Amino acid sequence: ETGVTQTPRHLVMGMTNKKSLKCEQHLGHNAMYWYKQSAKKPLELMFVYSLEERVENNSVPSRFSPECPNSSHLFLHLHTLQPEDSALYLCASSQDAYSPLHFGNGTRLTVT
């Protein structure tokens, strides 16, 4: 079990559904991240939060909406997704902007 917990582990949703992914870190870190991992592609950074403030939005479609209520929790709200959004969504945290990332086990998302 890692210090970063993600729920749910698996999610199947239709294109008209609304769902949320949850991430919690128990490491006392100050930064949290959402990454997308698709087959045969490098990890893609979606969002970064530092001390609950969003640092960067890497041109992510608006159907993905992040929320960081405090330094331990991070959410990714999903709505009207497309089949190409099917992927493994990984949450990570780090002590600061330059420390190694600690990843959660991810949510395997399938959009039908």
Add this chain to the structure above:
Amino acid sequence: EDKVVQSPLSLVVHEGDTVTLNCSYEVTNFRSLLWYKQEKKAPTFLFMLTSSGIEKKSGRLSSILDKKELSSILNITATQTGDSAIYLCAVAPISNFGNEKLTFGTGTRLTIIP
């Protein structure tokens, strides 16, 4: 645009063999290079190499950074089945928020045959 290329894409060896994984990079204002191991889902951190720390070792794993050649290698000696995983390389430039600009490679899939 920063770039990381890992080779080989996949590798199959027998238990006990020694393997070398490669990572080449192009980055403006290099700060660090990181190696991660991804067995099933969560990548786990292995090493971070910087200009002041170009060689790291932990048990059977070791890594070297060659700043002149813009590359790094990850060596695993006396491989075990538990070493089977995807090994990811990432580079970070000097920036206001370093991890924001972290660039990952596609990884090397290593399979160890008993």
